[in-house]
Amino acid sequence: MDIKYSEMLSKKSQKLDELALSLRNQYSNAKPFPHIQLDNFFSDQYLNLVLNEFPDLSYLNSSQNYKNKNEVKFANNDYRNFPNNIKIFFDFLNSETFLNFIQSLTSINEKLFSDKKLNGGGLHEIKSGGLLKVHTDFSKHPTNNLDRRINVLIYLNKNWKEEYNGYLELWDREMRECKQRIQPSFNKMVIFSTTDFSNHGHPDAIKCPDEVSRKSIALYYFSSGRPKDETIDSDMKNRTYFKNRFGFKNEVEEKKENIKVFLRKFSFYKKIKNFEKKYLRKKK
Numbered sequence: 001m002d003i004k005y006s007e008m009l010s011k012k013s014q015k016l017d018e019l020a021l022s023l024r025n026q027y028s029n030a031k032p033f034p035h036i037q038l039d040n041f042f043s044d045q046y047l048n049l050v051l052n053e054f055p056d057l058s059y060l061n062s063s064q065n066y067k068n069k070n071e072v073k074f075a076n077n078d079y080r081n082f083p084n085n086i087k088i089f090f091d092f093l094n095s096e097t098f099l100n101f102i103q104s105l106t107s108i109n110e111k112l113f114s115d116k117k118l119n120g121g122g123l124h125e126i127k128s129g130g131l132l133k134v135h136t137d138f139s140k141h142p143t144n145n146l147d148r149r150i151n152v153l154i155y156l157n158k159n160w161k162e163e164y165n166g167y168l169e170l171w172d173r174e175m176r177e178c179k180q181r182i183q184p185s186f187n188k189m190v191i192f193s194t195t196d197f198s199n200h201g202h203p204d205a206i207k208c209p210d211e212v213s214r215k216s217i218a219l220y221y222f223s224s225g226r227p228k229d230e231t232i233d234s235d236m237k238n239r240t241y242f243k244n245r246f247g248f249k250n251e252v253e254e255k256k257e258n259i260k261v262f263l264r265k266f267s268f269y270k271k272i273k274n275f276e277k278k279y280l281r282k283k284k
Contacts, residue, residue, distance in 0.1 A: 005092050016097065021106070027105055027191070031181040032172045032199075034106065035192035039185075046085070047187050054084035054215055057125040068255040070242045072130040072205075075121030076234045086123070093152065102150055102221060106193065110223035112283035113146060121218040126208045128208050131227070133242045133252045134171055137202070137220075138196055139231065140238045146222035147164050148194045155184040156215040163207040171199035172244065176246040184214055192233035194220070195230040199243060 006014060013019060026034045057074035062283050064075045079090060092098055094114035103112050115121065119142055126132070149154040153168070160166070160183060169189060170180040182190055184202075192198060206214055242252035 003046070003088050005095065005097060006224050008041050008042055008089065009093055010043050012085065015103040016206070017104065020101050023105055024107055027109060028054070032170055033193055033195065034039045035170065035190065038104070038189045038191070039184050039189050040187050042187055044084070044187060044200055045091075047156065049085040050217075051186070053086050053156075053214070054123065054125075056158060056213075058127070059110050059121060070133045070135070073124060073126045073132060075122060078120035079116070079118060079119075079122070082123075088116070089217070090219075093217075094251060095243040096273065099221070102191065106150060107111070108149060108223065110147075110149075110225050112149065112221045115141065115220055117143075118219070119143075121220050124216045124218055126202075126206055127213040128212075129205050130208055130214070131203060131205045132201045133203045134169065134199050134245060135240050135242045135252075136196055138200045138238050139194070139239055141222050141233070142238075144222075146224055148220055148248075149223050149226060150221040151192050151194050151198075152221070153190045154217040155188045155190075156217070157184050157187055158186045160185050160214075161208075164206055164214075165204045166206045166214045168200060168202055170225050171222055171243075171245070173197045173199070174246075175199060175243050179246075184216065193230075196232040197230075197243075203245060210212065213272060216258075 009016075023036060025059065028034050030036060038040040055076075057076050058065070059075055060078075062076055062081065066073050066075070069270050078214075079087065082090065094116055099112055099114060137148060137151070140146070141148065157166075162183070168180075168182040169178045169185060170182070170192070182188070192200070202214075208214070225270055243255065244251045
């Protein structure tokens with residue numbers, strides 16, 4: 001079945017250029033960092049096709065199974081083996097049409113690029129007992145070194161109840177207060193700027209029935225270069241940083257890298273690491 005991109009959008013979302021301009025101020029002025037949640041952006045009919053094809057990720061050999069203090073979840077970015085309607089949906093989300101919408105909505109000056117390899121993105125599923133502690137994301141693409149600028153999350157959960165937990169939480173810079181709680185309900189899209197200060201997650205374990213799971217689609221968009229005020233320290237290691245909420249001691253497992261962070265400030269250390277990457281790692 002051939003699907004036109006316009007058939008994936010709801011009636012109110014057909015004119016993407018106008019919609020982006022109308023929401024630009026709302027996005028940029030949102031607290032605690034630029035973001036927006038859009039209900040019924042997509043056609044319910046098409047998103048139902050996507051939901052019906054969404055596999056149980058725990059049964060797929062290609063899925064990543066995260067099970068530690070910071071995150072308990074399943075993820076799969078094996079695009080080649082996605083079911084047909086899911087694959088077409090990702091094609092649209094990586095298309096020039098959708099990229100232009102994101103570019104206009106967010107007012108980012110640098111040209112945005114999609115990531116068709118879906119590094120860190122793709123299909124996400126969290127079952128009862130699962131969680132994702134509050135964190136900031138990796139800031140650089142792992143292979144092309146582009147700057148990660150935008151997160152897009154699309155939720156596929158019908159009749160999601162508050163007692164299930166799993167609400168997306170957006171926290172302030174100091175990790176003292178949750179400023180936004182967003183229900184991961186069906187046909188809700190959340191878009192937010194990815195910086196060293198965009199603290200987000202759903203830190204409390206999900207309490208849903210065994211036959212229910214929290215399903216979402218995640219995509220990230222990149223640029224070559226970014227404003228300096230979006231980062232804390234260019235010498236910080238490119239990884240996810242999990243953070244304790246105010247009032248919660250030892251909530252997350254923190255990686256001890258203080259010495260490495262210190263050494264990265266010196267040119268000799270960078271030369272050693274570059275030599276290692278160029279010559280030594282290839283031999284392993």
